[in-house]
Structures are given as C-alpha cells and as structure tokens.
Amino acid sequence: MHNSISPTTIGRVHSNHAVKFQKAFELRAVDLFAGAGGLSLGARLAGVKVTHAIENNIWAAKTYRHNHRGTKVIEEDIRSLPAPGPLGPRSILFGGPPCQGFSTSNQRTRHSLNPNNWLFEEFFRMTQAAKPEWLLLENVHGLRQTEGGAFESLIRERFQSVGYGCSLWSLCASNFGVPQKRHRLFFVGRRDGFAPAPPPASGLPPVTVRDAIYDLPELKNGADQDRLAYSESATSAYAKLLRSTLKSCTGHLVTANNSLVVERYKHILPGHNWTSIPQSLMQNYSNLVNSRSRHTGIYRRLSWEAPSTVIANYRKNMIIHPEQDRGLSVREAARIQSFPDNYDFLGSIGFRQQQVSNAVPPLLAKAVFATILSHC
C-alpha cells in the first residue's frame, strides 16, 4: 500500500497539517461598523481571519458579503444587538464608528449633541462582553480637535478603564503605498495593558495618481457602463498589483454633472481648485467665494504626478480627473483607496461612492494589522 502514497498525497498530508497548525495561531476578528470592508480587507491581507461583521446599511452589507465570502455579516443596527459572549484568546475587536461627525469639513454637526458621535460607546459595550485580546478603533483625524479633544480623552479612558493599553497612531496612507494623502487615527491596545508603537512609514517613493489610474478606460461625464475591458496594459507596478489577471472590471460609473459644472471643470488645471473658475460661472456659489481660506478640496483637479487629495465625499466635493473634464469614476476612486479591481461595490452610484469614500484604504489597514500581528 506504500506505493499508493504518491508525492502529491504526501504534499496534501503536509499541507493539511500546515493549515491546521496555521489556524491554531490565527488571530480571529470581528469588524463592527464594517462598511464596504476596507478595514477587513487589510486585516485579511495581513493574515487575520474576520469571522463576523456588523453593518446596518443594506448596500454596504451587500458589498461586504459579496467580497468577504467567509465572514458572517450581521445586518443590524449595532444598538439593537445583545452583548456577545467572550471571544477567547487570539482575538481582536475592531471597527471605525461613523466619522462624519468628527470631520473638520463638517462644522455643522461636529459636536457632542450629534448622536452618531456617541456610537463609539457601542464599541465599548461590545468590548466589555467580548473581552478580546486586542482592540483597534479607527477614526478621522478631526476627532482629536472635536470638543477640544474631549472625545480623544474619553476613548482613551474607555480603553484604560477595562484594562487595555492605548496607543494613538496618526498615520498618513501615502506612507504605506496608497496614492492618497489621507490621515487616519487608530486607537490600539492589548488586554494586558500593552500599547504598541505605530508601524514605520514604508520609506518608498509615494505612489502617484498616474500610477493609480492611468491605465483605466477613458470615460465621459455621466458614464454608466459598469463593467468595461481594460483599454491598455497596466502602466505601473501598482496597477499590475490591483489588476492581477483580470481582463475587465466594474465601477466605471461617473456622476452626470450639469453643463455649468462641466464648464467650470474646463478652467481648472491639474493641482488647482475652484479658485481658478471665473467669477461669471460662480454666481450660485457665493458662500464658497466668500470663504477663500476653506474648502481647498472643492473642485480640485488631481495632478498626475502626486498622490491624490483625500477621497471623501468626492461627488459632492467635485474631485476632477487629471485630464478629462469629469468627476472620478467609482473604480478610479477605489484604485486611489488601494482596493483591488476584483473588489466590486454594489448599489446605485451614490451608495458605491459613499462606500469607497468611507473606507480605510486596505493597504494602510494591512500595515496596521501586520504591526499588531508582530506582537502576537
């Protein structure tokens, strides 16, 4: 019978053992406020097994499910969920509670009366019951300044009151291979009080908008054909990585702007913004004209040779393609966020734009989780 054990069978026996061995050491995770799954994808890329995700928006949940087949998605309002049982050792609870309320571009609801600014308390309700080994809470940089830093102090106190260490990492995505100047805050700690140091920047030259989107098809204002074949071969190592072996991908959807908006686009050179638009075309934009120091991200045309400005609410902010007189497509924004091209976003164009804009860039998330894993 010995003869029946071929080299392939031996390989299989070994790999089964290897898989079991690896699984025994796997870090298992739950994603609260999962969105489209940018943070979860980074976790997976680093080698974390995300078992459950909570998300109450129907389209974000659909997108998450479609791209993370091995994760159970709980499509509920987190506030309605009962407290879970303990997660056990080698576990991490992570999530990015809604952050519009802390964003510096939102002066209207950036205060303690906005109920969404208190959803992080749900994170701690879950923590108290689940007792994970690690905690990771992500948010926007503006959280530090909201209510004079009160939210930052409160979150730290919450970590520490249940015995966790708490480091605060302020990281810029462009330092981690993402073609975007996007700053994110991460509160990170371990149950035994350990508070790890942040990951070091990659030290590599920044990835540019050209690296990110140059090979994608030419599109018109209002383009609505979701799936298109690539029109040329990948023109950068970054594009090659995100395309992998695909021949086509989805997300070639562009907001249909009216002719006045498109006319404004024509006056803006790469790297410039709404201040280049002639006054005669800005009549219904007097509030913007009167606040010259603010809103530098509005009507910004991206420059080929630099990382992108932050992709947040990019339909409303009118982020413009470097050469074509139109807004960014969903796929271009996803590339700038470092999502691979096989990552599909579901729902209407508005829902997809929001899912992409809300996400933590997967490559930044990967660096964050790799650092945590290095301490496991």
Ligand SMILES: C[S@@+](CC[C@H](N)C(=O)[O-])C[C@H]1O[C@@H](n2cnc3c(N)ncnc32)[C@H](O)[C@@H]1O
């Ligand atoms: C900042 S986004 C998360 C982005 C995600 N971390 C990523 O990287 O793709 C916050 C998410 O929380 C969800 N959310 C807001 N309130 C919620 C609630 N009460 N229960 C569950 N999910 C909620 C929103 O629908 C949104 O998708």
